[in-house]
Amino acid sequence: xxxxxxxxxxxxxxxxxxxxxxxxxxxxxxxxxxxxxxxxxxxxxxxxxxxxxxxxxxxxxxxxxxxxxxxxxxxxxxxxxxxxxxxxxxxxxxxxxxxxxxxxxxxxxx
Amino acid sequence: xxxxxxxxxxxxxxxxxxxxxxxxxxxxxxxxxxxxxxxxxxxxxxxxxxxxxxxxxxxxxxxxxxxxxxxxxxxxxxxxxxxxxxxxxxxxxxxxxxxxxxxxxxxxxxxxxx
Numbered sequence: 001x002x003x004x005x006x007x008x009x010x011x012x013x014x015x016x017x018x019x020x021x022x023x024x025x026x027x028x029x030x031x032x033x034x035x036x037x038x039x040x041x042x043x044x045x046x047x048x049x050x051x052x053x054x055x056x057x058x059x060x061x062x063x064x065x066x067x068x069x070x071x072x073x074x075x076x077x078x079x080x081x082x083x084x085x086x087x088x089x090x091x092x093x094x095x096x097x098x099x100x101x102x103x104x105x106x107x108x109x110x
Numbered sequence: 111x112x113x114x115x116x117x118x119x120x121x122x123x124x125x126x127x128x129x130x131x132x133x134x135x136x137x138x139x140x141x142x143x144x145x146x147x148x149x150x151x152x153x154x155x156x157x158x159x160x161x162x163x164x165x166x167x168x169x170x171x172x173x174x175x176x177x178x179x180x181x182x183x184x185x186x187x188x189x190x191x192x193x194x195x196x197x198x199x200x201x202x203x204x205x206x207x208x209x210x211x212x213x214x215x216x217x218x219x220x221x222x223x224x
Contacts, residue, residue: 096141
C-alpha cells in the first residue's frame with residue numbers, strides 16, 4: 001500500500017500570490033501523480049495529472065515532480081479567493097486505483 | 111464527464127440497520143470504485159471493480175460488501191451499520207478514453223449512523 005502525505009494546513013496566501021502545495025509519496029516506483037481540488041461539501045475534481053517523465057503547466061497551475069526526494073508539488077499562480085479549497089494529492093497504483101493524501105486546506109485572502 | 115450518479119445523497123440510519131448506497135454511470139466505463147472520506151483521513155478505497163465479474167477489496171473493506179449488477183451499476187452495502195461508518199461515501203469511475211486518465215467522482219452520499 002503506497003502512502004501519500006500532505007500537510008493539512010491551512011495554508012493561507014494573499015490574493016495574487018503564488019500558493020505552493022506539496023505532498024510526499026512512499027513508493028519510489030510510482031509513475032503517475034494527480035492533483036484534485038475539493039470544495040467544501042462537494043466531490044473532488046481533477047486539476048491535473050503528471051507522469052514521472054516531466055512537469056506540467058496548465059493555465060495558472062503547475063505540477064512538478066521531484067523523484068529523488070519523492071515529492072510532488074502544485075503551484076497556483078495569481079491565487080484567487082475562488083481557489084480556496086482542499087487540495088488532494090494522489091498516486092496511482094495497479095488497476096487505476098488512486099491512493100490519496102489527507103489533503104491541504106488552502107485559503108486565499110482578498 | 112462520466113456522469114456518475116449516487117443515491118441517496120443523504121441518509122440517517124440506526125446502528126444495526128442494513129444500508130445500500132447506489133451508483134450508476136452513463137458512459138460505459140469498466141472500472142468503478144467506492145471510496146470513503148473522513149475528516150483528516152482523506153479518501154480511502156473500500157472496493158473496486160474492473161467489470162461485472164471482477165470485484166476486489168480495497169484498503170478498508172471490512173463491514174462492507176458490493177454488487178456490480180451491470181456495467182453501469184455498482185452498489186455498496188453496509189450489512190449492519192455502526193456509528194464509525196458515519197462518513198461521506200464517493201463512487202468513482204475511471205475514464206481512460208482519449209488520454210483523459212481521470213478518476214471522476216459522483217456527488218457523494220453522506221451517511222450518518224446513530
